[in-house]
Amino acid sequence: MLNKKVTSLEVAKLAGVSQSAVSRVFTPGASSSKKTNELVRKAALDLGYRPNILARSLITGKTKIIGLVVAYLDNYFYPEALELLSGALQKNGYHVLIFMATNTSGNIDNVVEEILDYQVDGIIAASVGMSTNLASRCSDVGVPVVLFNRTQDDKRLSAVTSDNELGGQKIAQFLCDNDHKRIGYIAGWEGASTQRDREKGFTDELKKNGQNIFAREVGNFNLDEARQAARKMFTANQIPDAVFVVNDHMAFAVMDVMRYELGLKIPEDVSVVGYDDVPIAKWLAYSLTTVRQRANRMVDETVSILIDSIENNSTKPRRIAIDGPLILRGSAKILDNYGV
Amino acid sequence: MLNKKVTSLEVAKLAGVSQSAVSRVFTPGASSSKKTNELVRKAALDLGYRPNILARSLITGKTKIIGLVVAYLDNYFYPEALELLSGALQKNGYHVLIFMATNTSGNIDNVVEEILDYQVDGIIAASVGMSTNLASRCSDVGVPVVLFNRTQDDKRLSAVTSDNELGGQKIAQFLCDNDHKRIGYIAGWEGASTQRDREKGFTDELKKNGQNIFAREVGNFNLDEARQAARKMFTANQIPDAVFVVNDHMAFAVMDVMRYELGLKIPEDVSVVGYDDVPIAKWLAYSLTTVRQRANRMVDETVSILIDSIENNSTKPRRIAIDGPLILRGSAKILDNYGV
């Protein structure tokens, strides 16, 4: 019933060569004669032999596994990113071992310890932070770490983000240019660099235009809290005429509350702008004006940093911020003479 | 700079015991004295030692890795399922190695070969099929396979789905009960069991109510094709007064076309029903009546089948279809006297 696993030794026996010879045939860059090659490949095919990656890893020290820590799969930017990441790594012969850093498991550090147990070649931390302690463990054992869609100060860590500060600026500029006078902001979790950078760019640029944030609430990257924030902001005495919600995912929730609970018209009563340009943003029900995070560019950079670190032992951490355009859709008012 | 990896031998040296002793301390179920235990744990902590899972796997034959093949992360049922799956497996000490079976890589079989190279303990195939050839390779090497949200005839494969046929019936019954007379259907990819089963239950139950499908188009689980299908169906001479779209994801696209391109009112002009109850279905912009796939139950079953197969060598494949309720929301008309 069980054929059990086929080992290189059995192939060697069938092919009438040494076990080393079999290994060499399957090791790129090793030398073997045409004849051995044929013999071995034929025997391997007959037996259905494929090299055991784990055994190989044990001696080469490379597993071709990348550990991916991810927290918010309900924000649809991440499934998209995950798909691209996994695809790109696959193309380079790597695979992704997933670790959920959900509320359930609490501490990220434990998760990363587990990752290291698997002798991964590298780690991608998507929208989660890392303790300094842990960062040093990774750098000690020579496992490169790339933060995806998050930065933090630790100099040992590479990071790839969109240019969040610039994105915030673009939004502020856009709203001011289109004559909005009471501009609100719904924030994400304050611990996240995305939140901080977007807000900084946003408020800085408002100031340059002689404005301040007119109302501010916190949604913590959580839909329920975002709805709560919207209710509060838009039942006040004087409501904003525009609101920037720190990401698309929360912006959708905010729009629903505004339209279906509070009877506000978008963009006639209030303009709404998000950030990410997830696929839903262009669905006609929302048609959300937003800054695009170029997931494919971000993924390309992440993968190339990682592979470069692994294969060329390049140890210098890099930080990359990718510019993304403001995508104009129906959720924000535009003056007739804007951009002409 | 690089502390390099710490091995059990170094710990043994520091603790003044044999390497076997170190191993025993970290092997659950092995015996060691309290004293050795303390010595070893202290030394391990000092050096930052953790056992190398790969080396362990080599000899135990268990990797604690589950291969997950997944195709459609843009259907938001899957990120949710992935999150639950990964979480549940993590709780049991397993981790998920992801393999994208996207259009890019074409053939699933290659992907599964790659999975097997990693000596995974089990495989979850989410909404993808497997060739018989491959199924036998898996059963040969004793790797259990569970199909998630898909069935196929091969008897060696376990499968967990929602009760798609029953779900289809419920929808038909509901639409008939609420006085719809021209009921349309927008289908998914014909190769998928979910598509076939849902349609079968649906049409069977329509027949019992003396009706047939009034109009039928194919959307192939693809948003653009779904939109195309909607345009065709709802610009015909006589349009349906209700439509069942094979999954939520496509239903949203269909609703957008109906409302924003064709000016139809939902549910006044047409009732719309979906299937899955993804999180977006309850967003007020869609408020979609749909059959719930109980992702958590499906995941629990999947994980328990898998772990049972792995740890108890239970080899009998199982098929599970989980009943899910019809969730009534605003996208479908309901008669005043319905359900009273």
Add this chain to the structure above:
DNA sequence: TATATTACTGAAATCGATTTCTAATAGTAG
């Protein structure tokens, strides 16, 4: 034809753990 190079080969060491086997020690019963 003799010699220097190169291309391959198989035996054996290695990676880092678990596990079997044998021996020693501790604990218990009579």
Add this chain to the structure above:
DNA sequence: CTACTATTAGAAATCGATTTCAGTAATATA
């Protein structure tokens, strides 16, 4: 105090590959 059983310890085999090493065969050079 002896005999017997449980615990525990270390040495060595093992998992399935890669890689070093040393030697042989094939080819190139003089």
